[in-house]
Amino acid sequence: MSVILEIDKLSKRYGSIQAVDRLSLQIEEGSIYGLLGPNGSGKTTTLGMVLDVIRPSSGSFSWFGQPVSRSTKHRLGALLETPNFYPYLTAQRNLEITADIKGADKKQIAHVLHTVGLSHRTHTTFKGFSLGMKQRLALAAALLNNPEVLVLDEPTNGLDPEGIAEVRELILRIAAEGKTIILASHLLDEVEKVCTHVAVLQKGVLRAEGPVSTILSAKDQLIISAENTVRLLEVLKQLPFVESYQPERDLVHLTLQEGYGAAEVNKAMFEAGVVLQQLTLRRKSLEAQFLEIIKQQA
Numbered sequence: 083m084s085v086i087l088e089i090d091k092l093s094k095r096y097g098s099i100q101a102v103d104r105l106s107l108q109i110e111e112g113s114i115y116g117l118l119g120p121n122g123s124g125k126t127t128t129l130g131m132v133l134d135v136i137r138p139s140s141g142s143f144s145w146f147g148q149p150v151s152r153s154t155k156h157r158l159g160a161l162l163e164t165p166n167f168y169p170y171l172t173a174q175r176n177l178e179i180t181a182d183i184k185g186a187d188k189k190q191i192a193h194v195l196h197t198v199g200l201s202h203r204t205h206t207t208f209k210g211f212s213l214g215m216k217q218r219l220a221l222a223a224a225l226l227n228n229p230e231v232l233v234l235d236e237p238t239n240g241l242d243p244e245g246i247a248e249v250r251e252l253i254l255r256i257a258a259e260g261k262t263i264i265l266a267s268h269l270l271d272e273v274e275k276v277c278t279h280v281a282v283l284q285k286g287v288l289r290a291e292g293p294v295s296t297i298l299s300a301k302d303q304l305i306i307s308a309e310n311t312v313r314l315l316e317v318l319k320q321l322p323f324v325e326s327y328q329p330e331r332d333l334v335h336l337t338l339q340e341g342y343g344a345a346e347v348n349k350a351m352f353e354a355g356v357v358l359q360q361l362t363l364r365r366k367s368l369e370a371q372f373l374e375i376i377k378q379q380a
């Protein structure tokens with residue numbers, strides 16, 4: 083997989099505020115990459131810098147292995163804020179205006195309206211659109227030029243639950259067509275549902291980064307029990323891959339070293355003559371980890 087965006091020690095300072103602090107990360111082709119952080123954590127500033135609308139204080143980045151240029155920008159579509167569409171013009175007319183501004187081919191309009199599921203609204207005026215439809219039209223505008231990468235800042239902000247579901251589903255559909263997506267969000271739930279990779283930002287500093295599934299499973303907990311808890315604990319004590327364990331009533335909570343799972347515990351117990359009555363995997367949610375990360379830094 084090739085690297086689409088490489089960010090190297092990128093920083094932005096506004097007076098005394100360090101909005102982004104030596105941020106380094108790599109985004110690979112085909113990923114749905116979430117920049118996750120609370121309000122003010124530097125997500126918008128980061129997107130602004132890599133889109134070349136905010137000047138970095140220091141550091142660098144490259145798109146497709148090249149410094150930013152007209153030709154690299156042509157390969158990107160961005161949605162930083164909801165565009166101002168004309169309420170009394172149709173979807174078609176609004177996109178014609180956007181195409182003129184972007185220098186995009188108007189023949190693309192039918193295709194992008196189809197992609198966002200608005201073909202049947204081509205000739206409907208914008209003012210009658212639901213919130214979700216308005217945002218889908220904004221995504222259609224970002225898709226003119228057939229960009230390889232779509233950069234979205236809080237794409238579901240301000241939408242009702244129906245609109246949120248529509249837009250998330252659409253993002254997954256666009257990604258399935260082979261586009262790389264970079265999205266900023268303050269919603270853990272959104273990143274968990276939509277993204278393949280995540281970078282957690284807090285006060286401009288990168289706190290955690292990696293595939294959503296790895297971050298999710300990094301600190302899984304196993305909950306086990308056996309008829310003879312004393313014997314269970316004796317065996318546990320001797321297992322080299324058990325990182326920590328804590329008895330709670332007749333259950334034992336444990337975490338394992340990386341690369342080990344429930345199967346190894348089950349096998350070791352069985353070999354030691356302990357029959358497990360319960361073996362449950364409890365995945366630590368990204369939310370719980372995120373809150374822990376934030377707490378540690380407070």
Ligand SMILES: Nc1ncnc2c1ncn2[C@@H]1O[C@H](COP(=O)(O)OP(=O)(O)OP(=O)(O)O)[C@@H](O)[C@H]1O
Nearest residue numbers: 096099101119120121122123124125126127128268
């Ligand atoms: N033009 C500016 N001048 C001064 N400070 C700014 C400016 N833009 C952003 N900041 C500050 O930089 C920090 C990061 O802001 P940024 O908007 O990048 O965060 P964010 O994570 O996108 O948050 P939000 O979701 O609220 O936009 C904040 O403390 C913000 O107040």
